[in-house]
Amino acid sequence: MLKEVARQNVPLADIGKRIDVFLASEMDYTRSYIKKLILEGLVLVNDDTVKPNYKLKENDKITVNIPEAEKIDIEPENIPLDILYEDEDIIVINKPQGMVVHPAPGNYSGTLVNALLYHCKNLSGINGVLRPGIVHRLDKDTSGVMVVAKNDKAHLSLASQIKDRKILKKYVAVVEGVIKEDEGYVEAPIGRHHADRKKMAVVEDGRYALTLYKVLERFKNNTYVEAVIKTGRTHQIRVHMAYIGHPIVGDTVYGYKKQKFNLKGQVLHARLLGIIHPAKNEYMEFEAPLPEYFVKLIEKIRLTEM
Incomplete structure (x- = not known):
């Protein structure tokens, strides 16, 4: 059983792009999976099959058919929730x-x-x-x-x-290096890394992405920042901060492979979320306090500078 998930006319800005590159940027699938669908004849352009390197033309109509996923029973688990x-x-x-x-x-x-x-x-x-x-x-x-x-x-x-x-998303992070300006923004398109499809990167053919940042505290070799994302691209803050030369501490994918702190991952915390309640139609904000790993790192950095 196939599910038709996309039938669309090609935007003028995307004419000339490879179809696999275009669909990977438009859909929540990797380019390799899109290529597999194309080779299996599940992607049609004007109701005809094409090759992965097909260049999009004006008035092209694309249809993508996704095989239904194997039915899997996901078991409820008694895991504590905050x-x-x-x-x-x-x-x-x-x-x-x-x-x-x-x-x-x-x-x-x-x-x-x-x-x-x-x-x-x-x-x-x-x-x-x-x-x-x-x-x-x-x-x-x-x-x-x-x-x-x-x-x-x-x-x-x-x-x-x-x-x-319309949703407000505020994050906090500790990044490598000292950011000189008190606040700024990164406006750079994000898409799949051209060489490593498991990673995202700032690429010319990526999707529009905007991150605002503000310095909360400066240290000798690091900066504590607040980041507000205006778009929701995959790994957006991690990619954008690395792009301006200040990768997030603990991020071995987009930052330094060798870490000076004993961390289990990037020091990035979604601190505040603002939404309009779906039923009440009222604006509401929810804040998650800084977790222990985050607080301990800041304390450790401060102690090393005393």
Whole structure:
């Protein structure tokens, strides 16, 4: 059984692009998976099959057919949750560092979804069995506040707010080096790394991305910053801070391979989330306090400078 997930006319700005590059930037799939679909004849241009290197033309109409995923039973697990707020429509969680948000091949237990299924009787079904209720994500090693939809109406409302950039997302991070200016922004497109498809990067053919940042405290070799993302690209803050020469401490993917602190991942915390409540239509903000790993690192850095 195939599910048609995209039927669209090619935007003028994308004429001349390879079809696999274009679809990888437009859809939540890797370029290798898109290529596989193309080679299997599941991607059609004007109802005809094409090759992965096909160059898009004006008035091209693209249809993408995705094979239905294998049905998998995700088991509820009694995993403690740090709940910041909960009602009939949403549940707001302070996700710990090290927790994966949703199951994926090879990792079907111990995730936030497993914990939510145990805690909640109902979750939105829009994102299917693997991602019930999940409207937005945090990386495994990023901690902080997340909102989860308990029903489809709430899910659609939150997804629309994200699309229209009406949700406020404030993060804090400790980065390498000393940022001289008190505040600034990074406006640079993000897409799949051309050489390493598991990574994201600032690339010319990427999607628009904007990150605002403000210095909270300077140290001898590091800076404590607040970052507000106006777009929600994968790994956005990690990529943008590395792009300006200040990768996040503990980030071995986009930063330094050798770390001077004994950390389990990047020091990045989603501190505040502001949304319009899907049912009450009221603006609400939720804040997740700094986790222990974050506080200890700042204390350690301060002590080394005394």
